[in-house]
Amino acid sequence: MVKGHHNINYVVPLGLGLAVLLGVPPFARGKVRVPLETVEVVPRIWPREAEVLRVVSRHIRQVPRCLADFGEWSLHSYRKGRVLAELHPGGDVGERVMRAFAEFFAATASIPVDELPARPKGWPEDGDSEGFLHWLVDFTEERVHQAHRDRFGSLFDSVLIPDNAMATFRKAHGGLTPRPFRLLHTDVHRSNVVVRRGRLTVIDWELAMYGDPLHDLATHLVRMRYGKRAQERMTDLWGEAMVRAGHGVLTAGLDDLAIYLAFEHAQSVFPDVMRAALSVPEEPEADDFRRAAAxxxxxxxxxxxPLQLIEVPDERRVIEALREWHARNILSSSPG
Structure with missing residues (x-):
């Protein structure tokens, strides 16, 4: 059993009869995915991951297949291999792996848009990159920041995150180059990649969306924790792969990548602060507060x-703010 932010996964053997019924090799293993009830801190525009996988698996072989969708849970094919986070827990992953990532992004961009599930009402029009960025900013402000201010507002204020932080970001970042929209995974990082015989399988498609491909690249660069040179190399490989796949138009205005990188850093401060506060146990010791403060x-x-914050508060101030928040919220539940 493996628990993530959004699902609990149970790896189970499939008996002969069930395997035949599902069209998989006898006694293969499957992965039961059960969604968790979590507080929303990241966008999720398609509630059924199975619907996305049905489309993706028709075009990309190296992804899990949804074998059966039962509404409250689903059964997926199990991809053997080692998680990239085990092979490369930190630092750069090497040219070969980065090239494989670049090819994955190009393959994802090749999936026909008309096969994707319907987008939410009011979704930005195809090519409206600035509207897409503003949708992400507004989601962070309305559904993450403001939606949790009743519980975390005093902590945000105490650690010097102003109430208008995302509004300031929105005003400062505009003028993006229009780029055609494509399917995005939005969460390609070391723990979502399985490696076997040199091939990469990207799993966990629950946060997939439809939008500007530069956003997918930006989330990858940040969540992989690449060094500066590796970020630059990965960006070059991404552009080359897109051109080879016939998607050169997606590389227009590549300078906009800096804006998406800034957004990724800006939006993460809210869930990071909340999760740090909630990591403090019910009966904490001094080290628990120090770790959360760090x-x-x-x-x-x-x-x-990116948020134009005045300063980074010192450790003493943050620990004091955490102690005050913890005393008032000791019995509260955690976001996902």
Whole structure:
């Protein structure tokens, strides 16, 4: 059993009869995915991951297949291999792996848009990259920041995250180049990639969406924690793969990548602060507060420039803010 932010996964053997019924090799293993009830901190425009996988698996072989969807849970094919996070827990992953990632993004961009599930009402029009960015900003402000201010507002204020942080970001970032929209995974990082015999399988498609491909690249660069040179190389490989796949138009205005990187750093400060606060146990020791304070200060340091924050509060101030928040919210539940 493996528990993530959004699902609990149970790896189970499939008996002979069930395997035949599902069209998989006898006694193969399957993965039962059960969605968790979580507080929303990241966009999820398609509630059924199975609907996305049905489309993706028709075009990309190296992804799990949804074998059966039962509404409250689903059964997926199990991809053997080692998680990339085990092979490369940190640092750069090497040219071969980055090239494989670039080919994956190009293959994802090749999936026909008309096969994707319907988009939510009011979704930005195809090519409206600025409207797409503003949708992401508004989601962060309305559904993450403001939606949790009743519970976390005093903590945000105490660690010097202003109430108008995302509004400031929105005003400062505009003028994006129009790019055609494509399917995006939005969460390609070390723990969502399985490696076997040199091939990569990208799993966990529950956060997939339809939008500007530069957003997919930006989330990948940040969540992989590449060094500066590796980020630049990965960006070059991404562009080359897109051109080879006939998607050169998606590389227009590549300077906009800096804006999406800034957004990724900006939006993460809210869930990072909330999760750090909720990581403090019910009966904490001094080290618990210090560790949580270090996570909060790191998040604020990363978001300082894109959110135009005045300063990073010192450790003492953050620990004091955490102690006050913890005393008032000791019995509260956690976001996903």
């Amino acid at each position: 996570r909060i200060r790191a998040a604020i340091r990363t978001a300082r420039e």
